[in-house]
Amino acid sequence: MPESPRTAEVLASLRHALTSIERWGSRRATWERLSGGAASLTRTDVWLLERIADCGPARMSALARWQSVDRSTITAQVNRLESNGLITRGPDPADRRAVQVDLTADGHAVMREHRSRLATTMEDLTAAWPAADVTEFGRLLSRFARALDDDLADRAD
Incomplete structure (x- = not known):
């Protein structure tokens, strides 16, 4: 067609x-x-922290699938974030053989600061827009992001 x-x-x-x-x-x-000058964090680190902040404690294997990386890659990333005091790991209560990670108080603080800076940036970029346009943009961009997430999930299977 x-x-x-x-x-x-x-x-x-x-x-x-x-x-x-x-x-x-x-x-x-x-x-x-x-x-905000947190030079020790990479974009991938922030993606992982964001995922844990949104979804709560997660198994390392699930995070590796979500990022489409192998376990050794996620282990290195978790090691780095753990050594920076941003996440903690422990046994999964549902299966004590599995390892899950969660944000520490410092990890939550880093995510609050990052989200605040992002919100301020988005507010600055859309300051001249009518409120209805910002609302509609948020709705449509969120819809598009869900389609992207679905596409990534489909390709990971």
């Missing part, structure tokens, strides 16, 4: 927007703004 000109235009606009978002998110200045 051939694309309509409108569809091609919309897809080009989305491609451009995603490229801009990816470029913005990968800039060192953006990372410094969002991390």
